[in-house]
Amino acid sequence: MDDQNTSRSHALGTKVHRTALRAYARSIDGERTAGAGQSLLSIRDLDVRFRLRGQTLHALRGISLDIYPNETLAIVGESGAGKSVLMKNLIGLLDKNGWVNGGSIIFDGIDLAKLKRERDWSGIRGKRIAMVMQDPMTSLNPLKTVGWQIREALRYNQNMHGKEADNRALELLRDVGISEPERRYRQYPHEFSGGMRQRVVIAIALACGPRVLICDEPTTALDVTIQAQILQLINSLKDKYALTLIYITHDLGVVANVADRIAVMYAGDVVELGSCDEVFFDPRHPYTWALLSSLPQLGTRKQDLYTIEGTPPNLFHPIRGDAFAPRNPHPLEIDFLHRPPYFSVSPTHKARTWLLDPRAPQVEPPEAIRNIRELTRMG
């Protein structure tokens, strides 16, 4: 195990947070087993729907997920899988036409799913759960100085004003690696590059003093060279500010670099959940297989990249059985009839697929991903 870890971290340039791994290892599969009390955020059977043009869209179909203090959880999945909807629920920014149909999100003894009024969210949104958004080019108010925007966060969350707020804002700018903070403080967003703006957005999120930081595709809008810097920055801030990180991404490269645990989402459901190693090197759900197979790094020269046939299911209609079955190259009969429950692979690893049922036939993961480890080792 240790050997695998070092080889992976060597190959992908990552650093796994073993302490965090150990922390949740004792309590994973938190379905009211041993360490359920330890989780910081506990999502149970969350069911979210939207009303769109007279139809009902079933965006989250009963999600259960525990998030543990100081871990980094990555939520992966293709567009429309419900990653962002899930996160919006955590900070009460669900679009107006959406509602929570059932389930709970327990955080600090409060059920966030039950909060209806804006005023109930004050003291939680920002202050305890903050968010970094996808596009730094549009996330900042173009007419206000960067300093002003950081101070606004300090004012509403830390009750900091005047000189104190100025100093704290400068300190934050320094922390996110912006040089000459005194000068930059008075500048407007258009005087910053994309990467620098994302640093400012991170500084604003930190100014709120949150325990949980949600990063919604924080690097998709950035140059590849900047991406690594931003990820590194978030990672280093994680320790300094004792953050629990939730990444939303469809970039498995990002995931491999930062995540302690991975939740794979498909069609409004978490289909596989495990530690980074488990999901990468021992995936169990056919969708995870497909997702990993489409990693460009696995492709061989002059061969088309792997793509998943078909399209995600239409969430306007009820889904029967395993949502992925129609796109699964080797579906089982039962996949079309009954929704699979979670099967535990290890204390930290579970997947929602009938393949894990003892009666299921032995289906091997595709050739291409069986040697991810070898591939990554070769670099």
Add this chain to the structure above:
Amino acid sequence: MLVYIGKRLLRSLISLFIIIVVVFCLLRMMPIEGYFPSFDKMTPLQVENGLRKMGLLDPVPVQLFNFFKQLLRGDLGTSMRYRQNYSITKIIANKAPFSIRFGMIAVGISIPLGLGLGVLMARKKGGLWDKFGTVYIVIMQAVPAALYYLFLQLYGTQALNISLLYNPDKLETMILPLISLALPSVAYYAMWMRRYAVDESNKDYIKLARAKGVPGAVIWFRHVFRNAVVPIVQLIPNSLLLTLAGSIYVESLYSIPGMGGLMVDVIKRQDNTMVQALVIVFAVLTIVGLLLGDIFMALVDPRISLTRKAEAR
């Protein structure tokens, strides 16, 4: 900032110069009747003498130079047919105060009301205010002003029990003309404000502001309103300055002795010098208005003064 204003000023002066030259030259091509109050009764010799006296037989560049000299003295010339041998500056000075008083008050009422209504509509998009406001805006845009102006005058004066026409000694007779002027302009501001506010409220930085825990009312005022008002700010100086032109319809309905319709009158009477003077006055006002609008915009939008080529918005 100063460099920006200086550049804009220089450009405005150039446009103004061009406008004056073009207007002046065009009017020199007009029939010469326009220089005499009773052309029909004059002999050709009298006409020639008259033209010579006014310097109209000089070569055009000389005339133009003299005209600029005259303009720099603040003299717009004398009216020939509208009011014989009467200083145009004086005619305007007599009429303009009425138009400006009504216009300024009306704009002063419409801006806060219009912007307020627009924000209210945007904030509760699809709600009662939005529906009510949309109906109001559509009516203002679609129904000819003549219709509701007349209604307002007939029923309004009756309901308030005041005289039908404007009386400078009675303040209450100002109410109905002011409402008439403000009604369409409130709708205009509300329409644009709603549109810009809806645009702004859907932007990412509003989401970030919410995510960082800023209360909703504060977001609407400090972020949405503040940013949505920028493009509208540009329009305000012009709408204030052009109140000088007055409103033909409202002024004639209530017989307010303002500037409304003056332009049409002098064109009808072929008063060459006066057409020339009025066109130049309105051109100056428009250009100054645009210049002020741009400067205001630069003051409220930091991206403009600091980037040479304005970023596309």
